[in-house]
Amino acid sequence: MQLISSNNLNVIVDLKNGGRIASLKFHGHEFVIPNNQKILHWGWYPMVPWAGRINKGEFLGPSSKIKLPTDLMPPHAIHGLGHSVVWQDEGEGISSCEFEGDFAGAGAIQEIKVTEDTLYYKLQYVPNTCELPAWLGLHTWFPWTIESSQRAALNFSANNMLELSADGIPSGELVPTSEGPWDDTFTKLNSMPKITWPGIASLEIESNVDWWTIYTKDKAVFCVEPLNAPPDAIRIGRLIGNTHNLEVTFSFSQDFNKW
Numbered sequence: 403m404q405l406i407s408s409n410n411l412n413v414i415v416d417l418k419n420g421g422r423i424a425s426l427k428f429h430g431h432e433f434v435i436p437n438n439q440k441i442l443h444w445g446w447y448p449m450v451p452w453a454g455r456i457n458k459g460e461f462l463g464p465s466s467k468i469k470l471p472t473d474l475m476p477p478h479a480i481h482g483l484g485h486s487v488v489w490q491d492e493g494e495g496i497s498s499c500e501f502e503g504d505f506a507g508a509g510a511i512q513e514i515k516v517t518e519d520t521l522y523y524k525l526q527y528v529p530n531t532c533e534l535p536a537w538l539g540l541h542t543w544f545p546w547t548i549e550s551s552q553r554a555a556l557n558f559s560a561n562n563m564l565e566l567s568a569d570g571i572p573s574g575e576l577v578p579t580s581e582g583p584w585d586d587t588f589t590k591l592n593s594m595p596k597i598t599w600p601g602i603a604s605l606e607i608e609s610n611v612d613w614w615t616i617y618t619k620d621k622a623v624f625c626v627e628p629l630n631a632p633p634d635a636i637r638i639g640r641l642i643g644n645t646h647n648l649e650v651t652f653s654f655s656q657d658f659n660k661w
Contacts, residue, residue: 404514406495411516411654421489421497421512422447426521428654431602435543435623441485442474443623446542448525450484450510451501453539454587454615454633457571461504462636463534468504478571481541484510501532508532521652529646537631537645539615544624548599556624557596558616560588564632574638583618587632595626604657609650 403424404415416424419437422445426434438444452461452470459470459479470479483505489497489512500509508531513524527536546553563579564572564587572587579588589612598604609628617625628650635641 404491404495404497406514406516408516408518410518411521413514413516413521415489415495415497415514416445417489417491417497419445420447420485420487421499422485423514428519428603429656431548431599433544433548433603433605435545442481442541444543446540447481447485448510448512449482449539449541449627449629450525451505451508451527451534451536451538452479452482452635453537453541453627453629453631454635455480455570457634457637460637461534463504468534470504478569481539485541505532505534505536508534508536519654521654523648523650523652525648527646535636535641535645537629537635537641538648539627539629540648540650541627542625544597544626546622546624548602551602552600554597554599554624556616556618556626557593557598558588558614558626559592560614561590561592563588564638570633572632572634572638574640582616584616585619587613587615587629589613589632597626598657600657600659602657604655606653607650608653609648611648 406413412427414425435444456479459472461468487499489499495514498511509528511526515522562576565575565577595607611628611630613629613632615627630645
C-alpha cells in the first residue's frame with residue numbers, strides 16, 4: 403500500500419490490486435467505492451495499455467492482429483491490463499508495473515501527488531521493446547451519495563458522443579449527445595466535469611484529453627473517466643496524437659449548501 407496525504411486529503415493506493423486508488427478521503431469523507439471483490443467495479447484504476455472495450459479482443463498491431471484476454475467481459479477485451487497486475491512502489495507516490503504476453507517488454511508508471519485540496523494524477527505507458535500501439539485512461543468509481551448527503555449533481559456537457567452498438571462497441575461515428583443515463587464516450591466538451599455532493603464537497607476534474615467516458619446507469623455509483631483515445635481506437639481510426647501520457651487534476655472544495 404502507498405499512503406499519500408495532506409492536511410485535507412488522504413489517499414491509499416493498493417499496489418497489489420492493480421495500483422488503484424483504494425481510498426480517497428477529503429475532510430474525512432470517502433469518495434471512492436471500496437473493494438467489493440469485482441475487479442472492474444471498485445477503486446480508481448489505471449486503464450493501460452488500452453482504455454475501454456476492444457471488439458472481440460481483436461487488437462491490430464503494426465504487422466498482425468493479436469487476441470487480447472476477454473475473460474472479464476466476454477466476448478470483448480476491456481480496460482487494459484494494469485488493473486490486474488501488481489505494481490511496484492517507487493517512492494514519493496510513484497509506482498510502476500510490467501506487462502506480460504503480447505505486451506511483454508512494456509510497462510507503465512503512475513504518479514500521484516496531493517496538495518491541501520488537489521490530487522494530481524499522471525500515467526505513462528513505457529513501450530521499451532514492445533511495438534504495439536497503446537492509449538490510456540483513468541477509471542473512477544464515485545458514490546452518488548456520501549454519508550447523509552443528497553444525491554450528487556454531475557455537471558457534464560459535450561457536443562458529441564460515439565455511436566454504439568447494442569453491446570457497447572463504438573462504430574466510430576459521432577452523433578449529438580443524447581439525454582442520460584449514459585454508458586457512453588463523449589468528445590468536444592463544453593466545460594470540464596464538475597460533481598457536487600450537497601453539504602459535503604464539490605469536485606472539478608480537469609484534463610487535456612479529447613475523450614471522456616461517463617457511466618450513470620447505476621443507482622448507487624457512477625463514473626467519470628478521462629481517456630486520451632476512445633474505446634477500440636485503432637479499429638475506428640481514432641488513435642491520434644500523444645497517447646502514451648495522461649494527466650488529470652482533481653480539485654476539491656467543501657460545499658456547505660445542503661439544499
